[in-house]
Amino acid sequence: MYGHGKRAAAASFFILLGMAGSAFAQDVRVRFSPDILIPVSDGDTFGLGGGGSFVMDIDFFDFLAPYLGTDVRFVAPAANDLDGSLFLASGGAGLGFFMFPLPRLKVGASAGSGIYVGSYTDAEGEATPTGNLFWRTGAEVGYRFSPSLTLSGALSYIDFMRKSDSLYKGIAISIVADLGFGSSSKEGRAALQAAESVPVYPITAVEYAKDSFGSVTTRNAESAEIRNVEIWFHSEGYTTGPVLCAKVPYLPKGSTTTAPLLASFSDQVMAVTENVRVRGEVRILYTLLGEARSAKAETTISILNRNALTWADPRKLASFVSPNDPAVLDSSKFIAGVVRARARTELDSNLQYALGIFEGLRLTGIAWAADPQTPYAKLRASSTEVDYVQYPFQTLAYRGGDSDALAVLYPAELESTGVPAALIPLNGEVLAAFKMSREESATKTSFSDSGDFLFIDGEAWAPVRVSLLREGFLRAWSEGSALIKANPDSRDRFYRLADAWRRYPPAGVPGILATARKPSEEQVRAAFDNAVSLVVAKEVLPRAERMRASFDSGGGSGRQRNSLGVLFARYGMYAEALVEFQASAKLGYEKASVNIGNVAFLMADYKTAAAWFEKATNDTPSDVSAIIGLARSLYELDRYEEADVLFRKATSIVPDLAERYGYLSARLSGSAARASAVMEKGG
Numbered sequence: 001m002y003g004h005g006k007r008a009a010a011a012s013f014f015i016l017l018g019m020a021g022s023a024f025a026q027d028v029r030v031r032f033s034p035d036i037l038i039p040v041s042d043g044d045t046f047g048l049g050g051g052g053s054f055v056m057d058i059d060f061f062d063f064l065a066p067y068l069g070t071d072v073r074f075v076a077p078a079a080n081d082l083d084g085s086l087f088l089a090s091g092g093a094g095l096g097f098f099m100f101p102l103p104r105l106k107v108g109a110s111a112g113s114g115i116y117v118g119s120y121t122d123a124e125g126e127a128t129p130t131g132n133l134f135w136r137t138g139a140e141v142g143y144r145f146s147p148s149l150t151l152s153g154a155l156s157y158i159d160f161m162r163k164s165d166s167l168y169k170g171i172a173i174s175i176v177a178d179l180g181f182g183s184s185s186k187e188g189r190a191a192l193q194a195a196e197s198v199p200v201y202p203i204t205a206v207e208y209a210k211d212s213f214g215s216v217t218t219r220n221a222e223s224a225e226i227r228n229v230e231i232w233f234h235s236e237g238y239t240t241g242p243v244l245c246a247k248v249p250y251l252p253k254g255s256t257t258t259a260p261l262l263a264s265f266s267d268q269v270m271a272v273t274e275n276v277r278v279r280g281e282v283r284i285l286y287t288l289l290g291e292a293r294s295a296k297a298e299t300t301i302s303i304l305n306r307n308a309l310t311w312a313d314p315r316k317l318a319s320f321v322s323p324n325d326p327a328v329l330d331s332s333k334f335i336a337g338v339v340r341a342r343a344r345t346e347l348d349s350n351l352q353y354a355l356g357i358f359e360g361l362r363l364t365g366i367a368w369a370a371d372p373q374t375p376y377a378k379l380r381a382s383s384t385e386v387d388y389v390q391y392p393f394q395t396l397a398y399r400g401g402d403s404d405a406l407a408v409l410y411p412a413e414l415e416s417t418g419v420p421a422a423l424i425p426l427n428g429e430v431l432a433a434f435k436m437s438r439e440e441s442a443t444k445t446s447f448s449d450s451g452d453f454l455f456i457d458g459e460a461w462a463p464v465r466v467s468l469l470r471e472g473f474l475r476a477w478s479e480g481s482a483l484i485k486a487n488p489d490s491r492d493r494f495y496r497l498a499d500a501w502r503r504y505p506p507a508g509v510p511g512i513l514a515t516a517r518k519p520s521e522e523q524v525r526a527a528f529d530n531a532v533s534l535v536v537a538k539e540v541l542p543r544a545e546r547m548r549a550s551f552d553s554g555g556g557s558g559r560q561r562n563s564l565g566v567l568f569a570r571y572g573m574y575a576e577a578l579v580e581f582q583a584s585a586k587l588g589y590e591k592a593s594v595n596i597g598n599v600a601f602l603m604a605d606y607k608t609a610a611a612w613f614e615k616a617t618n619d620t621p622s623d624v625s626a627i628i629g630l631a632r633s634l635y636e637l638d639r640y641e642e643a644d645v646l647f648r649k650a651t652s653i654v655p656d657l658a659e660r661y662g663y664l665s666a667r668l669s670g671s672a673a674r675a676s677a678v679m680e681k682g683g
Contacts, residue, residue: 028181029065031055033154035174037073040157046086046120046168049075053174056181057096062189062223065096067112075168077120084121086168088160090114090134103224103253104144104289106152106178111137116160118167130167134160140176146291147223148180188293189221190229190251190284195299197261202272202306203319203389203507205265209243212260214301216282220251226286226293227251231259235280235301240264242283251286263301270509275304306509307390312383314425314493318500319507320389320408321423323415326514327393332413335360338524344532344572348446350419350437351462352532357413358464358473359527363519366409368467369400376402377428391509396516403429406466411497422461422496426487429467431480433494436460448539452481456494463490474534536571543567558589565595574599590619597629601636609633624654631664 037049051073057065068091075086092114099107117131136159142152154174160167197214216233220226229248234241246259263280277300284295309316322328339356343349371388379387390398390405392412401409407430411421414434424431433454436443443460444450454461463480464473471479484490547564548556556564565580577599584592593616600609610633616626631646647664651657 027059029057029059029178030181031057031067031069031176031178033174033176035154035156035172037075037158037170037172039075039078039168039170041166041169045078046075047078049073049086049168049170051088059098062221063097063099065098065108065110066093067096067110068093069112069114071116075170086118086120088116088118088168090116090160092134092136094136100144100223106142106144106150107140108142108152109137109139111135118160130162132161132163132167134158136172138172140174142176142178144224144289146289147293148291150176150178152176152178188226188284188286188288188295189223190226190286190293190295191219191221192282192284192295192297192299193217193219193256195261195282197299197301199275199302199304199308200263200265200269201304201308201310201316202265202269203309204316204504205269205507206505209262209264212245212262214261215258216245216261216299217256217258218251218282218284219256220253222253222288222293224289225250225252226288229257229284229286232283232285233261233263233280234283235263235278238263238265238268238278238303240266261301267508267510269303270306270507271511272303273305275302275308277302304386305388306507307388307394309387309389310382310384311380311387311425314423315495315500316504317389317404317408317423317425317430318495318497319504320391321412321415321421321497322392322506322508323412324506324508325392325412325416326512327396327516328409328412328416330514331360331364331396331516331518332357332416334518334521335413335524336417338521339528342525342528342532346570346572347532347535348436348438348443350434351535352528353417353419354414354434354462354464355473355531355535356524356528357417358410358469358476359531360519360524361410361413362469362472363523363527364396364517365399366395366406367400367470368403368406371402374402376404376430380425380427393509393512393516399517403467406430406469407432410464410466415497420496420498422494423500424463424484424490424494426483426490426493429465431463431483431490432466433461433463433480436462446539448543451485452477454484454491454494456491461494472534473531474538536573540567540571540573555583558584558587558592561587562589562592562595565592565599569595569599569602574603590616593619594623594626594629597626597633601629601633606633606636610637622653624650624657627653628657628661628664631661635664 032054034052039047051071053069053071055067055069057067059065071090073088077085092112094110094112096108096110101107113133113135116134119127119129121127136156138154138156140152140154142150144150154176156172158172159169194217200208200213216231218231227250229251231245232242233245241264243262243264245262248257251257280299280301282297282299286293335357336353339353343352374388379385390401392409395401395405395409407423410432411423414421420435422433424433440455440458440460443453454463462477463484465476465480465483468476468479544564544567551560561580562584565577565584568577568580578596581592581596581599585596593612597609597612600612610630613626613630613633616623617630627646627650631643635643643664647661
């Protein structure tokens with residue numbers, strides 16, 4: 001009987017270890033309890049005893065704790081016919097119940113049974129084995145120092161039974177040390193109760209690190225309040241790492257808290273070409289009664305394709321304008337090089353680059369094409385419907401796109417060459433605009449029709465209807481200005497890219513080819529020259545006609561013909577300017593000679609220029625402009641000593657000319673002369 005009982009106790013212990021191994025978590029607990037045993041039976045065979053127990057239990061549902069345990073006790077004899085103490089070893093199982101009426105107060109009750117074995121020595125010194133079943137019930141009250149440590153006081157009733165009666169009945173008074181098993185790796189009971197999210201737009205993915213795209217609700221399912229709660233989100237492969245969504249200092253037991261859903265998305269989202277749903281992980285870190293805990297839960301989020309956009313905030317279109325796109329740089333730098341070589345000093349530089357890029361894109365074969373699936377005019381009226389917008393490299397590759405696609409490409413190329421650009425999303429289409437290099441007042445003076453521009457904060461902007469790319473720059477500029485006039489609210493829809501990028505920076509798409517289809521340099525050069533001529537004609541000819549209309553029947557005075565010549569010269573129409581200056585000179589207007597000399601000089605006809613400047617100096621010896629003009633012409637004809645004499649004469653009248661035209665003096669050192677010549681020679 002004794003051997004059978006030992007085997008049963010050992011089996012119970014190994015079963016307990018198996019249960020612990022299969023559920024290794026904070027919910028597995030071990031309990032050590034020394035106790036004092038007080039007899040309560042009618043007989044006086046055995047008296048006071050003592051010993052201890054070892055118990056393992058597993059918590060379920062925050063109130064149920066099935067357990068396995070072993071006990072060893074020694075009981076002193078109380079009868080004269082006994083010579084030694086009673087030894088008892090037991091093993092059994094039971095069911096416990098517990099609750100936490102206060103965060104650190106634990107109250108529990110339990111009941112169970114098992115097998116015991118033992119022995120005692122009678123008066124003759126004979127050892128008598130014993131053993132049978134036992135049962136017990138009890139209650140405890142304890143204080144939780146932490147989730148993994150509780151000290152309790154317990155009171156239990158135990159009955160060691162025999163076939164016909166009880167061997168011993170007693171009350172055990174215990175101190176219980178309750179330890180959590182594996183607390184450092186505990187998965188906490190704080191849980192993700194709900195998660196809601198809206199689709200993620202890759203084009204504005206950087207914004208989701210501070211602007212939420214959903215919410216997560218966390219519930220405290222622990223047995224007490226939790227503190228220092230941190231909620232983190234991460235999506236493997238699509239985010240750069242976990243992002244802190246919220247911190248909650250205190251969350252009562254059973255309560256919930258809702259946090260914004262934030263994420264630091266990686267460049268991988270810009271490779272998403274189809275709408276996808278991906279896995280995300282919510283991690284909850286907190287402390288429970290001073291002990292660190294963590295919990296995690298999975299959720300799913302939706303990522304739209306990289307071309308997706310809604311028009312709730314039109315400034316988001318700026319994110320598609322990527323001036324550092326390799327395909328954009330390949331195209332724009334090529335065109336800008338041609339423009340730089342053909343640019344005219346008399347025209348606004350930004351206007352010339354904008355004109356050249358527009359014509360270069362036209363020659364590439366890019367054209368406007370309506371998108372039947374996502375028409376701009378329809379989707380622009382909605383703040384929720386998803387539009388499809390092409391990136392610049394796609395428009396270059398497809399050689400076409402809707403107005404929003406062209407309005408993205410053109411400003412991207414402008415910005416890549418240093419020309420500030422803007423977007424104007426009207427109801428029917430998107431206009432682009434570029435900033436003139438001259439401010440408002442200078443632009444109004446230089447151009448005949450200020451209605452061709454949009455003046456904002458002292459800056460002059462030229463609106464361009466990019467949907468008319470195939471019609472040429474002048475037509476697109478004219479129609480863009482007309483649309484601005486027809487839409488009184490266009491100023492409210494004007495977005496400088498520099499301003500919009502502060503909120504929605506340009507998004508880069510990985511894996512873009514660094515080359516784009518380009519026209520020949522000769523084609524770009526011819527188109528640029530032609531377009532510049534049209535712009536000049538647009539500005540000059542109406543003014544010239546108005547000036548001629550004021551001439552008298554004799555063909556105008558010398559001053560009037562000179563003024564007309566100045567108009568032509570200002571815009572690089574030198575042949576026309578010479579005709580007017582020569583007519584003015586015949587009419588005896590003194591300043592005409594200097595102007596003829598200036599035009600001849602600009603046309604590199606230095607002999608003619610010198611002759612006219614010499615005539616002007618003879619007519620008016622103190623005319624500094626004529627003296628300097630003659631000096632410059634002689635210098636270009638390699639007549640340096642004569643140029644030096646004239647230079648010294650001019651600087652004696654106007655000393656400030658010494659620095660500007662120092663290269664004319666043969667007395668300057670070679671390095672100083674060459675440095676000055678680089679700036680002024682031929683200018």
